Amino acid sequence: MNINETEVAELLGALSDAKAPSGFEDETLAVVREFCEGWARVDENTLRDGLITPRSFTGEKPVLMLDAHGDEVGGMVRAIHANGTMSFVELGRFSPGALDGQDVWVRATDGSWVRGVVGVKPPHFWSEAERAVGRGSLALDVGATSREDAIGRFGMGMGEPFVPATSFSFDGRTGVAHGKAFDCRAGVCAMLLALRELSGRDDLPFDVVASVSAQEEVGERGVAAAVRHFSPAVAFMFEGCPADDTFAPADEVQAALRRGPMFRYFDRCMITNPRYQRFVLRAAAEAGLSVQTSVREGGGTDGGPVHQLDVPCVVAGVPCRHVHAGTAICALEDVRTTAEVAVAVAERLTPEVVAGF
Incomplete structure (x- = not known):
């Protein structure tokens, strides 16, 4: 598989910079459409799932569905206050304290994006209760001086989304990327590269398709519609999974940078099909590719709804440090x-193998 580092960095950067929290995945899908131009069709449903069908699709073979979710953790304006600041709800879940002082992009009602900040009440003004918990109140702030100013000058509105205003960067010398939304844009990037490669193979016993599923961060809501659309016999899921190599004891590290994708045996929403998991690990070993495995105590993925629809699946997680925060x-x-x-897995899968899962 011939992969150009510059192309990968540019694709990951475009995906990371897309402003697309749960329910507002439009910018992610715009990047996906551009990448797929000329070799695949990208359809979209009302959930904002991107449904990718390569031109090589025959309709005569069982279907292997790849999946990665296109949304990111973000927020939504709840109310605009008389002083021009706004209250908000989170779309998904940020790590505690991660939003404090975070610069953000807030979407205006005309579709443009306005720079703002999740403002933190300065400690000079904290109440005794706030001092006790070590945290002041938060307010979404674009610089407006009144409710009328926020609406009229800045275009703010209830229900509008916001995301961290982090810009992607990649250091070719170190091979390290910094950016927002690597959960799951790192997974989307890997999936698109794999799908393009597989779409050019006419010797596979499966038609390979992909979904860039919506609203994973608010309860894996989009992927079931993608499964109903494609009716796959088997699925291979991609994630941007939280790395644990900066805080876990050495013997407990299960998702570290530069050790390849992580395949989980268990998380809060799925016990991975053990026969499929063994097949994947064997395929990686045969191909000489590094992988790591985990038993997760928390978290969940699109694998949850998919395996409950009786579609065997595994989850390949790209290890990403500091996800669910402003920069990963x-x-x-x-x-x-x-x-x-x-x-490597797709090359070795057959209908007979899948029937044994």
Whole structure:
């Protein structure tokens, strides 16, 4: 599989910079459409799932569905106050304290984006109760001086989304990328690379399709519609999974940078099909590709709804440090290896093998 580092970095950067929290995945899908131009069709449903069908699709073979979710954690304006600031709800869940002082982009009612900040009440003005918990109140602030100013000058409105205003960067010398939304844009990047490679193979016993599923961060809401659309026999899921190598004891590290994708045996929404998991790990070993495995105590993925629809699936997680915050870190080599593992698995899958899962 020939993967150009510059192309991977540019694709990951475009996906990371897309402002697309749960329910507002439009900018992610715009990047996906541009990447797929000329070799695949991208349809969209009302949930904002992107449904990718390569031109090589025959309709005569069982279907292997790839999946990665296109949304990111973000927020939504709840109310506009008399002083021009706004209250908000989170779309998904940020790490505690991660939003404090975070610069953000807030979508205006005309579709443009306005710079703002999740403002923190200065400690000079904290109440005794706030001092006791060590945290002041938060307010979404674009610089308006009144409710009328926020609406009239800045275009603010109830129900409008916001995301961290982090810009992507990649250091070719170190191979490390910084950016927002690597959960799951790192997964989307790996999936698109794998899908393009597989779409050019006419020797596979499966038609390979993909979904860029919506609203994963608010309860894996979009992927079931994608499954109903494609009716796959088997699925291979991609994630930008939280790395634990900066805080877990050495013997407990299960998702570290530069060690390849992580395949989970268990999380809060799925016990991975053990026969499929063994098949994937064997395929990676045969291909000489590094992978790591985990038993997760928390978290969930699109694998949850998919396996409950009786579609066997595994989840390949690109390890990303500091997800569910304003800026994350990942190694480009892990994105590349994740795509390569998916291709190695697809090359070895047969309907008979899947029937044994």
